[in-house]
Amino acid sequence: xxxxxxxxxxLILLPLSVALQDLLPSIPPAQERILLLPVIFCFxxxxxxxxxxxxxxxxxxxxxxxxxxxxxxxxxxxxLIAPVVFFLSWKILLQMASEATHGMSWELHxxxxxLVTVTLLGGEFLILCLNRGEVPITMTVVLRTGxxxxxxxxxxxxxxxxxGSLVPFAPAQIQQLRLDE
Amino acid sequence: MKRIQIAILALLFAAAxxxxxxxxxxxxxxxxxFLEFLSPITRSGSAxxxxxxxxxxxxxxxxxxxxxxxxxxxENKQLRAENNGLRxxxxxxxxxxxxxxxxxxxxxxxIPAVVLSHDAEAWWSTIKINRGSKDGxxxxxxxxTDRGLVxxxxxxxxxxxxxxxxxxxNCKVAAKVEGTKxxxxxAGVRAPEGELxxxxxxxxxxxxxxxxxxxxxxSGGVFPSGxxxxxxxxxxxxxxxGEAILxxxxxLGNLEEVFVITGAK
Numbered sequence: 001x002x003x004x005x006x007x008x009x010x011l012i013l014l015p016l017s018v019a020l021q022d023l024l025p026s027i028p029p030a031q032e033r034i035l036l037l038p039v040i041f042c043f044x045x046x047x048x049x050x051x052x053x054x055x056x057x058x059x060x061x062x063x064x065x066x067x068x069x070x071x072x073x074x075x076x077x078x079x080l081i082a083p084v085v086f087f088l089s090w091k092i093l094l095q096m097a098s099e100a101t102h103g104m105s106w107e108l109h110x111x112x113x114x115l116v117t118v119t120l121l122g123g124e125f126l127i128l129c130l131n132r133g134e135v136p137i138t139m140t141v142v143l144r145t146g147x148x149x150x151x152x153x154x155x156x157x158x159x160x161x162x163x164g165s166l167v168p169f170a171p172a173q174i175q176q177l178r179l180d181e
Numbered sequence: 182m183k184r185i186q187i188a189i190l191a192l193l194f195a196a197a198x199x200x201x202x203x204x205x206x207x208x209x210x211x212x213x214x215f216l217e218f219l220s221p222i223t224r225s226g227s228a229x230x231x232x233x234x235x236x237x238x239x240x241x242x243x244x245x246x247x248x249x250x251x252x253x254x255x256e257n258k259q260l261r262a263e264n265n266g267l268r269x270x271x272x273x274x275x276x277x278x279x280x281x282x283x284x285x286x287x288x289x290x291x292i293p294a295v296v297l298s299h300d301a302e303a304w305w306s307t308i309k310i311n312r313g314s315k316d317g318x319x320x321x322x323x324x325x326t327d328r329g330l331v332x333x334x335x336x337x338x339x340x341x342x343x344x345x346x347x348x349x350x351n352c353k354v355a356a357k358v359e360g361t362k363x364x365x366x367x368a369g370v371r372a373p374e375g376e377l378x379x380x381x382x383x384x385x386x387x388x389x390x391x392x393x394x395x396x397x398x399x400s401g402g403v404f405p406s407g408x409x410x411x412x413x414x415x416x417x418x419x420x421x422x423g424e425a426i427l428x429x430x431x432x433l434g435n436l437e438e439v440f441v442i443t444g445a446k
Contacts, residue, residue: 019222022298022309023230030374031434033301051186054193062200066215069208070305070335071320072351076208081201088197121303128304128371132350136371144303 006166007052010044014063027151030143037064038116039156041087043163045094046104046112057091058084068124082127090116106160113156118149209336216309216338223309223341227297279327280438289405291325291440292316297341299436306332306346306373310439313340321403323442329409329430330354330396331439342441346433347410348373355397356410358388358425364397367410367427375434377411382423388416394427405442 017036024034037060044056064087065080094112101108122145129135203211280293294310312318314337324331324344332346345352348369356367356379365381379394392413398406411427418424 015219015222019219019226019298021301022223023226024301026299033303035301051189051193054190058193058197058200061197062211063215065200066208066212067300068302068305069212070345070351071205071209071212074205076205077351079201080203080208084197084200124302124304125371132371134371140374141371148303 002166003049003052006044006047006163007056009163009166010040010048010056011059013040014060018063018067027147030140030147032144032147032151034151034155035117035120035148036155037067038120039113039152039159041090042094042109042113042116042156043159045091046098046109047163047166050095053091053095054088057087061087064120077131078127082123086120086123090119106157106164109160110153110156114149114153117152118145121145121148212336213338216336216341216343220313220338220341223297224311287440288446289440289442290444290446292318292443294324294342294439294441296436296439300343304371305351306349306369306433307335308332308344308346308436310342310344310441311340312441313338313342315339317443318342318441323404323408324439325408325442326431326436326439328432329411330404331431331433331436333403334441344439346373347377347429348375348433354404354410355399355402356394357397358382358386358413359393359395361386361388361392363388365422365425367394375429376414377427377429379413379425379427380422382416382425384418384421384423386416386423388413388423388425390414393430394425405445 014037017040021034021036026033041057041060044060045053047053048056061083062080065078065083068078068083070077090112097108097112098104125141125145126135292312294312297309297311300307300309310324318334318337320334320337322334324333330347332344332349332352334342335345336343346369347354347367350369350371350373352368354367355364357364358379363382363386365379367377367379369377382388390413394410394413396404396406396408396410398404409430411429414426414428416423416425
C-alpha cells in the first residue's frame, strides 16, 4: 500500500518537475538550469522496490527522451535507447548502493541525484558531440554540467526532508543502528 | 524469484525494447501528446510565475514608501499607486501599439504568441509558446519579434509549441551581411551563450563591428529573406573561410511575446 502511494506520488511529481524546471530561471554566469527530474528519479529508484522502480525508471526514460527529442529534416537526433539504457542502469546501480548502505538515506539520495545529473548532462553532451563531431569542452560546458549537479544535491536533501517519512526502506531502527556503529 | 515477478520483469524488458525501436513518426506523435499533457501545467505555472513577479514588484514599492514622511504616507501611497497604474497602462499601451503597428506593417501573416517557458535543457535552446496546431501552427515555421528573428517551430501540440531559438546549434539560417555580397550560414554554438556564429564567409571579407546581418531566404528554406538576424561583433579569418560572431537582434534572454510567420500577406 505504501509502495503504491509513493509510486502514485512520484508519477504526479514527474510531469510537475518537468514543467517546473522549465519555468525556473537560469542561473548566471553560464545560464545553468536547475534539473528536478534526476532528483525525482533517484527518490523513486531508492524508495521503491525493484520491479516498481524499474517500471518508474522506464517512465522517466520515456519522459526524458521526449523532452530531448529534436526532429530535424525527419530525423530524430536522439532515440529513446540512450535514456532507457541510462535510467535502467542507474536504477540497478542505485539498488546495489541502497542494499550496501542498508536502505535509503538522505546522504545517498543527495549524492546519487548529483551523480545522475552530472552523468545525464555529460552523457547528453557526449552523444551530441558524437552525432555532430568535435568535442568543444569549454568553461561553459563545465559550468553547465557541474552547477546543476550541485543544485540537485541540495534539492535532493530538501525533497528527502519533505517525503522522507514515506520511505519504507529507511526505518528509524536501521538509521539508529548505523549511527551506533 | 516468483513466476509473476519473472513475468513482470520480462514485460518490462519487452517494453524497454519496444521504446528503443520506436520510429521517428511515432516519437513525434508521442512528443506532441506529451506537450499537450504538459500544456495545462506549464500554462498554470507560467501564470503563477507572472503573478509572483508582479507581487514582488509591489512589495518593493511598499518598501520604498515606508521611508517616506508619516504625515504624507497615506496620500503619497495613493498617488504612487495611481501613478504606477497609469505608468503601467502607458507602458502596456505603447507596447501594444508597437506590436500592433509591427503586425500591420509586416508583409507576413503573423500569429502573436506569449512565451510560456524557457526549456531547461543544457545543450539546446528552446522555448514554449502558447499557440499550437489549433491556431494554424505547424513545424518549421519562422518565429520573430519586432526586433528580429527568434527561431523556428519544432514540436507542435494542439495549444502549445516548442520553438528552437537561433542560438541553438541545430537552427541553421542562411544569412547575408548588409552592404556587402557576403553570405554565410548562421547558427548557435554547442553550449549556447547567446551569441551566433556566421560561417562560410569569404576569408578576405571586410566586415566591421556593427554591420547588420539579415536572413538570405534560400528557396525551399524555412526563413524568408530580409529578417533582421543580428549585428556583427567581430570577424576572423579561418583556414578556409571567414567567421563572424553576431549579437542577435532579438533579446532572446527576455522574450515575452513573439510572432509566428504562417505565410505571406
